[in-house]
Each structure stands twice: as C-alpha cells, then as structure tokens.
Amino acid sequence: xxxxxxxxxxxxxxxxxxxxxxxxxxxxALRLTRVPADAEDLVQETYLKAFRAAExxxxxxxxxxxxxxxxxxxxxxxxxxxxxxxxxxDSDVVERAAEFPPxxxxxxxxxxxxxxxxxAPDLQVALDELPDAFREAVWLRDVEEFxxxxxxxxxxxxxxxxxxxxxxxxxxxxxxxNHLRPVGLAKKHA
Amino acid sequence: MRSCESIDPLVTPYIDRELxxxxxxxxxxxxxxxxxxxxxxxxxxxxxxxxxxxQPELNKKEAPPSLHAxxxxxxxxxxxxxxxxxxxxxxxxxxxxxxxFPAKAGRPPAGGPLSARPAWTxxxxxxxxxxxxxxxxxxxxxxxxxxxxxxxxxAELAADHVKxxxxxxxxxxxxxxxxxxxxxxxxxxxxxxxxxDPSRAGLELIGARPCLYGEGKIAHIMYRHQGRPVSLxxxxxxxxxxxxVEALGHEAAIWCVxxxxxxxxxxxxxxxxxxxxxxxxSSLH
Numbered sequence: 001x002x003x004x005x006x007x008x009x010x011x012x013x014x015x016x017x018x019x020x021x022x023x024x025x026x027x028x029a030l031r032l033t034r035v036p037a038d039a040e041d042l043v044q045e046t047y048l049k050a051f052r053a054a055e056x057x058x059x060x061x062x063x064x065x066x067x068x069x070x071x072x073x074x075x076x077x078x079x080x081x082x083x084x085x086x087x088x089x090d091s092d093v094v095e096r097a098a099e100f101p102p103x104x105x106x107x108x109x110x111x112x113x114x115x116x117x118x119x120a121p122d123l124q125v126a127l128d129e130l131p132d133a134f135r136e137a138v139w140l141r142d143v144e145e146f147x148x149x150x151x152x153x154x155x156x157x158x159x160x161x162x163x164x165x166x167x168x169x170x171x172x173x174x175x176x177x178n179h180l181r182p183v184g185l186a187k188k189h190a
Numbered sequence: 191m192r193s194c195e196s197i198d199p200l201v202t203p204y205i206d207r208e209l210x211x212x213x214x215x216x217x218x219x220x221x222x223x224x225x226x227x228x229x230x231x232x233x234x235x236x237x238x239x240x241x242x243x244x245q246p247e248l249n250k251k252e253a254p255p256s257l258h259a260x261x262x263x264x265x266x267x268x269x270x271x272x273x274x275x276x277x278x279x280x281x282x283x284x285x286x287x288x289x290x291f292p293a294k295a296g297r298p299p300a301g302g303p304l305s306a307r308p309a310w311t312x313x314x315x316x317x318x319x320x321x322x323x324x325x326x327x328x329x330x331x332x333x334x335x336x337x338x339x340x341x342x343x344x345a346e347l348a349a350d351h352v353k354x355x356x357x358x359x360x361x362x363x364x365x366x367x368x369x370x371x372x373x374x375x376x377x378x379x380x381x382x383x384x385x386x387d388p389s390r391a392g393l394e395l396i397g398a399r400p401c402l403y404g405e406g407k408i409a410h411i412m413y414r415h416q417g418r419p420v421s422l423x424x425x426x427x428x429x430x431x432x433x434x435v436e437a438l439g440h441e442a443a444i445w446c447v448x449x450x451x452x453x454x455x456x457x458x459x460x461x462x463x464x465x466x467x468x469x470x471x472s473s474l475h
Contacts (some may be wrong), residue, residue, distance in 0.1 A: 015265045018265070022258060041342055042262060043261065048341075116240060123240065143242075143245055148208065170234045172240060
C-alpha cells in the first residue's frame with residue numbers, strides 16, 4: 001500500500017470525528033500506561049495508525065470503538081515489545097483475586113443502598129485498585145458504554161470472557177467499596 | 191427451573207438487558223427462587239448503576255491542550271502535504287487563529303476557488319497555515335521531547351516540516367547562508383558552517399527558523415531538492431540512535447553528533463534521503 005493511501009478515501013467528517021474522541025482515548029491510554037507521557041505517545045500513534053488505515057474504517061459503524069480498538073492493539077504490542085505483560089489477565093493469580101465470599105441477604109441490602117452514595121473520588125480509587133483486565137472491561141462497558149462485541153474486538157478476547165470480566169470486575173468493586181466504608185456506618189443502617 | 195450454574199453466565203447480560211426474551215425470563219424465574227443468585231444480581235446491578243451515574247465525573251479528565259494540538263497537526267500534515275500546500279494563500283495572516291477542531295468550522299464553500307482540488311485538500315489546506323501561525327506566534331503549547339519514541343519524534347518533525355514550508359511559501363522568505371549561520375549562533379549558541387556548495391547535492395537553501403519543540407526550541411534549516419522541500423532539524427542536548435524512519439509519508443534520516451541530534455526530513459525517495467543525509471553529515475561543520 002502506498003503511504004497514506006487511506007486518506008484518499010477518507011469520508012468528509014472523518015478527521016473531525018476522529019479528533020472528537022481524543023479525550024476518551026487519552027483517558028484509556030492513561031489507564032493502560034499510567035504515565036502521562038506514555039499515554040500521549042500512545043494516543044499519537046493511535047491517530048497515525050488510524051489515518052493510515054482510514055480505508056479500513058466502515059462508514060456508519062462506531063468510529064470511537066474503532067479508534068479504541070487501534071489504541072488497545074497498539075498498547076498490547078508495546079507491552080509485548082517490552083516483555084512486560086501488565087494485562088496478565090488470565091493468570092491464576094488474577095482469577096483467584098476475583099474470588100471472594102458472595103454478599104449475603106435476599107433483598108436490597110444496606111450495602112447496596114449505601115453504594116449509591118459513593119462519591120466519584122472513592123469510586124476512582126476502587127477502580128484503580130482493580131486488576132487491569134477487570135478494570136478495563138468494566139470501564140469500557142459502564143463508563144464508555146461500548147457493546148460486548150466492541151469490547152471483545154478491543155481487548156481481543158472472546159465475548160464470553162468479556163462478560164465474565166465485567167461480572168467479576170463489578171463484584172470486586174462492590175466488595176472494595178464496602179470495605180472503603182467505615183464499618184460503623186454500615187451497621188447503623190442495618 | 192434452570193440450575194445456578196447454567197444461570198451464571200447469563201447474569202451479566204441480564205443486568206445489561208442484553209438477553210433475548212426467553213433467557214431473560216428464565217433468569218427472572220430463577221432469581222425469584224434463588225436468594226444467593228438474587229443477591230449477586232443486586233450487588234452487580236448496584237455497581238453498574240453507580241458507575242453510570244458517576245460517568246460525567248469519571249470522564250472529567252481531558253487530554254492536555256498540547257496533545258490536542260499535536261494530533262490536529264498530524265491530521266493536517268497527513269492531508270495537506272499530499273498536494274503542495276505551498277501554493278495555498280493563508281486564510282489569515284499575522285494573528286493567532288484557533289486550531290482547526292472541529293475541522294468543520296471554516297470549511298471553504300463548495301465550488302469555491304479550491305474546488306478543482308480533491309475535497310479533503312481544499313478542506314484542510316488553510317488549516318495548515320492556521321496551525322503554523324499558532325506554533326510560530328503563540329508557543330501556546332510545549333512539546334515534551336523526553337522519552338518520546340523515535341517514530342513519534344519523526345512524525346512530529348514531518349508535521350513541522352510541512353507547516354514551516356507552508357508558512358515560508360506564504361511569507362516568501364529566503365535567507366543567505368550567512369544569515370542562517372548567524373541565526374544558529376544567536377538562537378542556539380551553535381557555531382556552524384553550512385555545506386559550502388549545496389548545489390553539488392542538488393540542494394538549494396531556503397532559510398532557517400527556530401521551531402518550538404520539547405521544552406525548548408530546535409533549529410530548522412530548509413532546503414529544496416528538485417523543487418521539493420527538504421528539512422534539516424537540529425535538536426540540541428538530545429541523543430538518538432542513528433537510523434532511517436518512515437513517518438507521515440516522509441523519510442526521516444537521524445544521526446547524532448556529540449549531544450546534538452540531526453534529522454533530515456523529506457518526501458523524496460529513501461535512497462535520495464540517505465544520500466542527502468550523508469552529504470549534509472559530511473559537509474556540515
């Protein structure tokens with residue numbers, strides 16, 4: 001392919017729409033790299049690749065999801081290059097980390113009622129503590145609102161794994177958030 | 191009634207309302223009769239609802255303005271350079287204009303003077319000048335040069351290469367070798383001599399300017415080769431591995447002398463770029 005061939009077939013609003021996703025891509029890059037300079041680098045490389053591969057984008061599909069997929073693929077390749085697998089998602093350690101006693105009770109519990117009052121900073125702390133694989137799946141679903149299929153493409157994992165990671169991630173969060181809360185407060189509401 | 195094991199994989203799509211009716215009802219029925227599964231659903235649902243209600247706060251962090259500017263510049267460079275931007279007259283002059291996003295703003299009317307060109311070129315070419323002016327006048331953003339990958343550095347320099355030539359074409363500047371040498375001395379404390387007879391390598395000197403890059407400035411010396419732009423960048427206090435990198439449709443030849451990194455950028459074929467780089471490297475003192 002001659003360089004930049006993709007641009008010749010760029011639909012008119014392509015660049016504008018692509019640049020509109022920049023903040024979300026940067027947040028994702030920060031979650032993946034945790035270092036602002038690396039995150040910026042990752043986002044720029046994502047745009048380079050996206051504009052080069054513009055012809056592979058199907059108009060009418062979700063461009064945000066397409067860009068997120070490029071970003072995640074690029075990040076995975078970089079981690080692989082550095083022989084550093086921060087997304088050690090299927091290891092036993094990670095799977096065991098997700099095991100915890102199920103919450104008791106049949107109806108809505110005081111914990112779930114209190115959960116609604118959790119503030120964003122506490123929530124952010126709990127999210128940051130999740131293993132990468134679970135955090136990314138939960139974030140892509142509940143904060144970015146991507147479909148299971150879109151997330152499967154981004155993370156390059158089967159649909160069933162997407163769902164199980166979201167499930168485990170949410171339950172881990174529930175567990176963490178209830179531990180963040182002062183014990184006395186939970187008891188008082190019980 | 192289905193077993194807990196068979197219900198388990200359906201719980202998350204149940205909460206997300208992604209199940210077909212039949213499965214949805216099966217889960218519903220199970221939950222009515224199974225307290226442990228029910229409480230699991232309640233917990234997961236509570237977290238999902240919480241995350242969704244906190245979306246705006248969780249999404250508050252924005253990319254730095256410098257990154258917005260660089261990505262916009264990459265877009266411009268990729269598109270505008272395709273078709274000689276240097277014939278395009280500036281949309282504005284002598285003032286700082288907003289960066290071109292969203293790119294829809296200020297689009298030239300269809301059928302205008304640029305309509306004979308491909309649509310994307312007509313749309314984006316004026317923005318190349320706009321972005322250049324921001325870079326030149328404002329210094330509104332600061333690049334972070336440290337730890338950047340060589341590929342990204344080459345892409346940024348290729349973008350600068352395009353912008354500076356567009357700017358130069360608009361201003362029509364042309365400098366003598368001694369003017370360039372004195373600029374390098376005053377701006378970079380760099381006592382240097384340009385190649386004495388650049389025409390031997392088919393190079394024609396256009397001029398030089400300091401570009402904003404990293405936390406400071408880099409030197410940008412502009413040439414033409416067979417009528418096409420060639421840039422020589424000098425990055426002070428930077429050490430990079432030698433190599434040839436392709437970026438934004440340009441070739442970038444990189445080499446290092448002491449603590450200065452040199453990058454020669456052009457759209458010319460690879461072997462020409464290597465030849466030009468070798469010439470400059472041997473004749474620049």
